[in-house]
Amino acid sequence: MPKETFFRLPKEKQQRLIDAARIEFSKSSLQEASIANIVKLADIPRGSFYQYFENKEDLYFYYFENLRSIRTQDIEACIKEHDGDFFIGFETYFRQLIEDVFTGPNVDFYRNLFLHIDFKATNRFSPESMADDKMSEYHHQKMKKHLTELKHLIAAIDTSSLNVKTERELIMLFKLMMSIVFASINSGYYKQKRGKELVVKELIEEFSTKINWLKNGVYLGEKGE
């Protein structure tokens, strides 16, 4: 999280930093990017950077959360839009997400994000637990917020026609779905590039196939419990 000082800065200076972040993190992954480059791009002295942010990651996730294309609330909205239908809701969400990720104004940023993000960071999207010891107070708060949002989302799901017995299972199902979403996006970056639209179309089809498996089962024949 940016420090107080950053938010007290004139908007124009803040924007310079955000622009620099976009440029640098579109060109390089979080790992490859350097503060040296960012301060050069934003034309601020190196010392100042550390007055605004803890480190590279701090700026990165601030930038990322400002785009906020992966929001629990968005998923929740999609599910509510379809009367609590978990699967239809998620397909709707996936369609808009994939569109943004592959054809929106931040394609390059997303490319680096999804190719290089590690599993641990995945928890910034769907929090696993609060068990991590070395977590800053800020992160602790963030996690708490995420968990609240998650509970909220969970509550919006109509479970009457789902084979899900407990809330714990429902959360498992949600996380399973999220991992399918991430894997699906990722596979998009490896498709032969005949044009973004085709890739998007193919991804949506494949996602549907997967969701259908999950909905109705991969086994043929009668459903037995």
Add this chain to the structure above:
Amino acid sequence: MPKETFFRLPKEKQQRLIDAARIEFSKSSLQEASIANIVKLADIPRGSFYQYFENKEDLYFYYFENLRSIRTQDIEACIKEHDGDFFIGFETYFRQLIEDVFTGPNVDFYRNLFLHIDFKATNRFSPESMADDKMSEYHHQKMKKHLTELKHLIAAIDTSSLNVKTERELIMLFKLMMSIVFASINSGYYKQKRGKELVVKELIEEFSTKINWLKNGVYLGEKGE
């Protein structure tokens, strides 16, 4: 891939490097680890390191592939063991994998691996495609080998009772399964630690639940096509 020189080295010296890799990569993630540390541990001059390996990653993946706990062949064996049953085969595989990862001699290495590996590197387990331009000849070969192994594995699956129409869909299903495996392992690192055995037990149960969803569908009631 290590350079020729490395393989011509006396076994003892090779071992020193492998040991150093284990120590360093158990203490730090690939990202945090440093060659400086490794050469200090192995007691070889820095210059020599570059005579044996391209870089840090080179040693890392050499070490990793020497453990080889995640092998297409292992999965194939498990599936064959159960007469081509994809799901039973995978559950068997998962059980032995999770055991190795959480209680085997390389727990710390695996911890860093699974928490910090990025999605792109995931392709070293289940290759996505050959489309990556900036791929070395070596990697190209590796990918080809992986793909061959994958085809082989795919052929061992009995699809007669699966709702899978094409080979392409079968590969999709396999990859879906792999992403569930990774996500499952990962979630293990966030569980309250009441002891490894309990975590392993819980993970296996959760994996079963997920597989059951995938087998029979999350939707209740009659199965419709």
Add this chain to the structure above:
DNA sequence: ATTATATACGACAGCCTGTCATATTACAAG
């Protein structure tokens, strides 16, 4: 013995991070 080839070695250029002492500005209180 001589020469070519493979290996060993550590100094070094170049890059990066996070900090710190110092300079500058903003602002409140007298």
Add this chain to the structure above:
DNA sequence: CTTGTAATATGACAGGCTGTCGTATATAAT
């Protein structure tokens, strides 16, 4: 308007790390 305090700005710097390169040494072949 002046003075003191807190906030902000700034770039030099210590300490690390990577990959390379010139030189030294060993090995083998003739």
